[in-house]
Amino acid sequence: MEAMIERCAGLDVHQKVVVGCVLHGSLDKRPKKEIKSFSTTTEGLLELSDWLFSKEVTDVVMESTGVYWKPIWNILEERFHLILANARHVKNVPGRKTDVKDAEWLAKLLRSGLIEGNFVPPESIRDLRDLTRYRTKLIYNRSNERNRIHKILQDGNIKLTSVLSDIFGTTGRRILEKIMDGEKIELIDLEKLVHRGTKANLFDIASAINGRIRHHHRYMLRQHWDHMMYLENLITEIEKQIDICLEPYRKEVELLDTIPGVDKNGAATLVAEMGIDMSVYKSDKHFASWAGVSPGNNESAGKKKRTKSKKGNKVLKTMAVQCALSTRPQNNRVSSFYKRILKRQGAKKAQMATAHLLLKIAYNILKTGEPYKELGPDYMKQKQENKEIRMIEYLKRKGYEITSTDPEVA
Numbered sequence: 001m002e003a004m005i006e007r008c009a010g011l012d013v014h015q016k017v018v019v020g021c022v023l024h025g026s027l028d029k030r031p032k033k034e035i036k037s038f039s040t041t042t043e044g045l046l047e048l049s050d051w052l053f054s055k056e057v058t059d060v061v062m063e064s065t066g067v068y069w070k071p072i073w074n075i076l077e078e079r080f081h082l083i084l085a086n087a088r089h090v091k092n093v094p095g096r097k098t099d100v101k102d103a104e105w106l107a108k109l110l111r112s113g114l115i116e117g118n119f120v121p122p123e124s125i126r127d128l129r130d131l132t133r134y135r136t137k138l139i140y141n142r143s144n145e146r147n148r149i150h151k152i153l154q155d156g157n158i159k160l161t162s163v164l165s166d167i168f169g170t171t172g173r174r175i176l177e178k179i180m181d182g183e184k185i186e187l188i189d190l191e192k193l194v195h196r197g198t199k200a201n202l203f204d205i206a207s208a209i210n211g212r213i214r215h216h217h218r219y220m221l222r223q224h225w226d227h228m229m230y231l232e233n234l235i236t237e238i239e240k241q242i243d244i245c246l247e248p249y250r251k252e253v254e255l256l257d258t259i260p261g262v263d264k265n266g267a268a269t270l271v272a273e274m275g276i277d278m279s280v281y282k283s284d285k286h287f288a289s290w291a292g293v294s295p296g297n298n299e300s301a302g303k304k305k306r307t308k309s310k311k312g313n314k315v316l317k318t319m320a321v322q323c324a325l326s327t328r329p330q331n332n333r334v335s336s337f338y339k340r341i342l343k344r345q346g347a348k349k350a351q352m353a354t355a356h357l358l359l360k361i362a363y364n365i366l367k368t369g370e371p372y373k374e375l376g377p378d379y380m381k382q383k384q385e386n387k388e389i390r391m392i393e394y395l396k397r398k399g400y401e402i403t404s405t406d407p408e409v410a
């Protein structure tokens with residue numbers, strides 16, 4: 001392997017210890033090797049940083065081992081050019097495997113320029129990513145608590161979900177509070193509890209809440225309710241912190257918010273997951289593949305076989321699909337694209353294809369700094385017609401005579 005870096009190091013990362021291997025020497029000769037182990041405490045990592053600096057190391061590579069690489073990255077990123085390698089891409093051949101061998105193998109690959117680093121955003125983006133992912137987890141937990149409340153109401157024969165579209169709206173919350181407190185709800189009380197915008201009839205609501213609710217039901221409802229309220233307050237606090245972290249990226253959020261199906265929360269997640277520097281991706285197709293929304297390739301002997309898309313960034317992939325689904329009732333280029341794929345290949349592939357389109361749009365918007373321009377629901381149809389017209393004109397210039405086979409045109 002041809003050497004490209006004179007002084008580099010490979011780190012084999014574990015929970016308690018990190019093994020470093022430094023290779024240094026001229027590019028046309030066999031490099032000298034030095035190996036040393038360090039503790040993963042802050043003191044040990046500072047010793048690692050000083051050791052690498054004393055050896056005049058310029059480039060350092062480590063595998064993305066769980067979350068154990070993060071403290072090492074935080075200590076070393078100011079002094080060295082760091083590369084985070086995908087463990088699947090740098091796996092060594094089977095045989096003797098030790099921490100020293102792993103560190104040496106990483107250093108050899110880095111010295112030859114054979115490692116392509118993973119995308120690691122700057123610290124501010126990493127902080128924003130932690131908050132947006134935590135908010136998603138909290139929303140998921142809140143949905144679980146709401147489902148548990150639904151289950152208990154059915155067990156107590158409270159059919160509130162049959163008359164109210166959302167039992168956690170203004171009317172539903174007022175009635176649930178009365179039920180949990182054990183109060184008897186009369187028709188006169190319902191006139192005060194039901195919001196004027198509620199479509200359900202008071203008599204239907206009164207019949208729906210006339211169930212067989214027991215003390216056990218009220219106790220369980222209160223526990224789930226209190227936890228749900230705690231989660232809602234926590235979500236509000238997290239969203240305030242997200243707004244603070246988004247201040248430096250307000251322009252990018254506003255640009256992404258112009259894309260159909262992308263709201264403020266979706267734009268925040270896109271910024272947190274993909275960053276704002278699009279130069280780290282080779283192209284919009286490379287970015288879509290990194291997110292995991294591109295179709296896989298499996299071709300052999302000229303035959304293409306069915307294959308799944310790779311895993312990619314799960315959070316970004318999920319958000320892109322959610323944004324794609326929210327465009328279904330709209331009338332624009334993205335929604336027409338979804339409906340066109342839906343007719344031919346089904347819902348699942350339509351969701352993934354539309355998510356692929358949205359991420360490519362987001363990439364180009366952040367790269368150019370220009371907002372989304374709506375091309376209209378007939379964009380693809382017009383593009384195909386223009387293509388056919390250009391082809392006909394090209395054939396005519398070559399001397400061919402074009403005759404239409406359509407009886408209406410003839």
